[in-house]
Amino acid sequence: MAEAAADRQVRALITPEGVDLRVRLATLGERAAALMIDLAIMFVCVMAALFLTLGALWQLHLDRNSRTGPEIVAIIWLLFFFVLRNFYFTIMECSPRAATWGKRALGLRVVARDGGALSADAVVTRNAMREIELYLPIIAILLSAFAGADEIGAFIVFSAIVWCAIFVLFPVFNRDKLRVGDLVAGTWVIKTPKQKLLPDLAGETKADVRFVFTDAQLGVYGVKELQVLESVLRGDDGEVMIAVADRIRSKINWSRTPHESDAEFLNAYYAGLRRRLEQKLLLGVRKKDKFDRN
């Protein structure tokens, strides 16, 4: 089930060389978390700038000599706030990583849905839409804190929240998790995890005379079971290994040799099974799983 759910997130991305890279869309949770990180960063920046501004104003107030000083400080503050509010996302997503700090932290990036280059205008568009998706709702919520004394005020706030909810909840109701900005800009957000190149399990085991499997013993399983076995071996969880080893032994009628550990047995069986299945693969036969009668 988990695999099927993961597959629903996979989208084709065909490179000009004709290879499908099979990218994985970011989940809503990941995107929400990335947004929270970004908002936290912006909040900290605003607060720091505010304190700096107030500090500078206070200093200038003590000076009393400069008349233009406070104005310049206020202008800098205004411009800083403006750029941060409107262009933090845009500038960050125009960088080579195509991601804000929040997205970077979660290994996400913005890409064009058609697989082409992500253009600056697409980034501008998808972030201009934040105006109605992010800032209007925030304003509506702040508004609701102050209004509500009379019925008309409450009604206005209520309808504002309903209107905003349409945009905020938009990503929940489509298959590709697009928010309005993504939809209009032709982009989506994918996961680009930093994968480590893990050691090859078949490279670790030395040929061991104790483990010699017959073709019949190796023929019971297919690719799917091989890859489950791989994840078990990489997981390195003692109890799971014991259970899996016992299951395989009984399935292939393996009589336990003295002094063999479960890990040794599983590694050897993995190497044997993979050799057999890969040899068949070269001949064009892919045994999908244990039910595959190939």
Next chain:
Amino acid sequence: MRVADDRLRSLRFRQEREESWKRLEALLKKAERGSTRGLSDEDMVAIPALYRAALSSLSVARSTSLDAALIEYLEALCARAYFFVYGARSTLMQRVGGFFARDWPLAVQRLWRETLASGFLMLAGVLVALFLVLNDSDWFSSFISDDLAQGRTPYASAESLRSALYGAVDKDSHLSFFATWLFTHNAGISLLSFALGFAFCLPTALLILQNGLMLGALSAVFISHGLGFQFYGWILIHGVTELFAITLAGAAGMRLGWSIAFPCALSRVAAAVHAGRQGGVVMLGVIIMLVVAGLLEGVGRQVITNDFARYAVAAATALLWGLYFYLPRRPGDG
């Protein structure tokens, strides 16, 4: 019966190529961390070659190797390299040049119908507010809130209104602060009116109309004190640029809403993407126009206090923008 005597074929495959994957990974790490300045020319040439090698490794691995971790690694590595290799097709300067020479004016040209509609709405707003406030000055407060008016209300004296027009008299009026505030305010309004277009144009139209109403109400105050000519010089020196920018933002929003409501031959999503991208180009330009307007307002208006000079600058900007946007030009390949 078979003993694992020699290495697996897929293992040998991997061991032969591992070095080049690792090298690509290291180069990508360097490239992603910051600028490409950390990379030598040799590295820059190597990345595409290594990318194609990794891509072919991925194809081979998918059809011959059953090591799931290896395939996952190669997929992730190829995706990262793909975005680097195909992400930026041109240098920044080429992009900026193409934007000013072609993309921006062409995008504006294609919006001519919406621009007319949006400009008409704003003009209508101006005229309606003008008419209403001139007849009954009580209308003023329903168009402009008190904090925005800054004392420029129908009840202000002609003298104080005149001094507001020619600035630089009163040091405490914080004009440049006000100009900056207006710039950020206008840019916010522009972005909002573009974004609101998504909701089928209507909110955008209202926003543009309201902007016109405010302008009309303000001008009525000055006209009623016999300062109409001077007022329009004061507003148009930067207003031509600024109002044009807001009109364009509204037009981009309307195009967006219109294509979602009536996508014609395209699918609704494709139509939205098309209009959205065009809108993005226009909006980039709108921000630039607003910066120009802010400079004209903050600097130009304080330096030039002669009415005729102000009108001359206004006419010049109108002419320049008009020529720049609407001179016929050949659509490029972009």
